[in-house]
Amino acid sequence: MFRFLFSPFSALFGLCVLFRRRILYGCGIIKRTSFNLPVICIGNLAMGGTGKTPHAEYLVRWLMENYRVATLSRGYKRKTSGFICAGEQHGVSDIGDEPMQYFSEFGDRVVVAVDENRVHGVNQLLKRNPEIQVVVLDDAYQHLSIKAGYNILLTDYFKPYPKDFIVPMGSLREQRSAAQYADMIIVTKCPKVLSPFTREDFLSKIKPLPHQKVLFSYFTYGDFVPVTTAAKQKINVDFSQILLLTGIVNPYPLKEYLMEFFVEIHSLAFPDHHSFSSTDVSKIKKEFEGVITSKKAIITTQKDAMRLLDPQVLSLVDDLPIFYVPLTVKFHAPYDEVFAKEIGAFVESH
Numbered sequence: 001m002f003r004f005l006f007s008p009f010s011a012l013f014g015l016c017v018l019f020r021r022r023i024l025y026g027c028g029i030i031k032r033t034s035f036n037l038p039v040i041c042i043g044n045l046a047m048g049g050t051g052k053t054p055h056a057e058y059l060v061r062w063l064m065e066n067y068r069v070a071t072l073s074r075g076y077k078r079k080t081s082g083f084i085c086a087g088e089q090h091g092v093s094d095i096g097d098e099p100m101q102y103f104s105e106f107g108d109r110v111v112v113a114v115d116e117n118r119v120h121g122v123n124q125l126l127k128r129n130p131e132i133q134v135v136v137l138d139d140a141y142q143h144l145s146i147k148a149g150y151n152i153l154l155t156d157y158f159k160p161y162p163k164d165f166i167v168p169m170g171s172l173r174e175q176r177s178a179a180q181y182a183d184m185i186i187v188t189k190c191p192k193v194l195s196p197f198t199r200e201d202f203l204s205k206i207k208p209l210p211h212q213k214v215l216f217s218y219f220t221y222g223d224f225v226p227v228t229t230a231a232k233q234k235i236n237v238d239f240s241q242i243l244l245l246t247g248i249v250n251p252y253p254l255k256e257y258l259m260e261f262f263v264e265i266h267s268l269a270f271p272d273h274h275s276f277s278s279t280d281v282s283k284i285k286k287e288f289e290g291v292i293t294s295k296k297a298i299i300t301t302q303k304d305a306m307r308l309l310d311p312q313v314l315s316l317v318d319d320l321p322i323f324y325v326p327l328t329v330k331f332h333a334p335y336d337e338v339f340a341k342e343i344g345a346f347v348e349s350h
Contacts, residue, residue, distance in 0.1 A: 003169050010169040017142075017166075017174040025144040032147040033119045035126070038134045038347045041148035043141025045161045045178060046171045048272050049249030050154040051188040051219065051329070053098050053303060056138050058329040059152070060102070060110055062343065068111075068131050072121045073099045073138040075114030077273045083124045086112040092310045097273060098138065100306040118146045134347055141182075142173055150346045153182035155206075156250070157190045157216075162205045180209060184342060189253050190218045194332050213342055215335040221257050224297075224323035227305045228314070231321045234297065241266070241293050245284060245300045245322070247274035247307065254301060254325060266291055276307055281316040288320060298322040 024030045042059060044050040056071070063069045075084070075096035086095050086103040095103070095114045103112045111129050115121030122135055137148055155161045161179060164170040179185065187202055194216055208214050226232040240263050244255055247270040258265055268287050270280065288298060298320055300308065305324035308317060331339060 003165070006168040010166040013168075014166045014175055021144060021174065021178065030145070032144060033122075034147045034149075035122055035135070036350075037126075037132070038150070038350045039122070039137060039146065039148045040134065040150045040152065040343070040346070041137040041140045041143075041146075042152040042154070043137075043139050044154045045141070045173055045176065046156065046159070046164060047167065047173060047249070049159070049171070050156045051217075052139060052154055053101060054219065054327055054329045055152075055154055055186060055188065055217070056098075056136060057102065057105060059343070060106065060136055062340065063134050063136070063347070064106070064110055067133040067347065068129075069134050069136060070111035070113060070125050070129065070132045071099070071102055071136045071138055072118060072125065072140075073102075073114050074116045074118070074143075075099055076139075077275060078114065081116065083113065083115040083117075083121055085125075085128065086114070092307050097303050097306040101303055102138075104306065118143050122146065141178075149350070150184070150343070151182045152184045152186065153179055154186050154188050157187050157202075158250075158252070160187065160202070160205060179206070182212060183346075184213045184215065184339075186215045186217055188217050188329075190216045190332065192218050194218075213338055215338055216332045217329050217335070218332065219253060219257075219327045220330055221254075222326040222328065224299065225302075225305075225326055227300070227308055227322040227324055228318045228320055230319050231297070231323050234321045237295060237297070237321075239297045240264075240295045241291050242296060243268060243284075243288050243291055243298045245298050245304065246270065247276075247304050248272055248301055251301070254327075258299060258325075274307070276310075276313045276317075278316060281313070284317070285320065296321075300324050302326055 025032055042056050044052060060069055078096040079093045084095055086099060092100045099112050099114050113125055125132055161176050164172050166172045242262050243266045245268050249272045302324045
């Protein structure tokens with residue numbers, strides 16, 4: 001009932017974004033820029049929670065085996081502006097948590113950059129790094145100033161866009177019909193076992209166009225990685241209870257995974273991309289003290305860990321045993337081969 005009270009606002013917002021995509025950009029009133037190299041856009045219709053960052057890492061990891069790759073993000077919630085090419089001197093406050101994660105993961109093997117002006121960002125990338133062969137636009141499905149050569153759209157298995165609504169009724173940034181502009185649609189966070197019936201059911205909901213490929217992926221989790229000094233001292237401890245600390249849209253898949261290993265899980269959730277303050281740290285410590293056992297730890301995501309590793313925050317939490325859980329994207333067979341064939345064909349065509 002409350003959702004439909006917001007329907008007039010959703011309708012107005014929907015008309016605005018439709019006018020922007022179909023009229024302003026679609027009719028050429030606002031110019032779209034193309035580049036003479038493969039540009040791949042990865043994004044979603046939802047506000048977040050589709051697993052974009054690990055899928056972007058999967059794409060970059062696949063590309064970097066044969067090409068010199070650059071990623072360009074806007075650097076959401078950073079405290080800087082303009083173009084920045086990530087280096088050892090930069091932190092989360094300079095480039096944002098997701099670019100920081102890419103830089104932490106790939107180092108100088110991939111050029112990681114941020115710029116709120118995507119066209120300017122790509123121009124600067126190519127000017128400073130003429131050896132770049134492929135550019136990956138991170139979270140750019142709604143950034144229409146660049147005409148990407150290939151568009152990858154992600155949707156959550158538990159909340160697919162055909163069942164969602166435009167904000168504020170739901171979590172969509174634009175109409176479901178905008179999915180038509182995708183070349184590949186990936187259904188993320190699927191169960192590890194996915195029946196043919198379930199796949200067909202999803203296809204009937206998505207109704208892909210003839211040119212669109214629909215793929216299904218899932219997450220696998222790795223061993224805990226220590227974030228703080230206190231955590232490094234407790235690597236071999238067999239924890240019985242944990243405090244799950246998150247600042248992401250949907251922590252449920254991680255919590256479900258952790259439930260297999262721990263007797264009790266306490267949760268403390270913050271908004272997506274949340275910048276931790278001293279007040280937040282006090283709240284975290286109070287929650288952790290309330291976990292009644294000596295064999296306890298704080299578990300978080302890799303993206304949250306990037307913000308906790310900010311020097312100002314790390315100095316406040318370094319005495320807490322904080323670990324992050326790395327995750328990896330896997331495709332259900334035979335979609336890993338479909339992915340490789342599609343992306344390979346696109347890049348080689350340029």
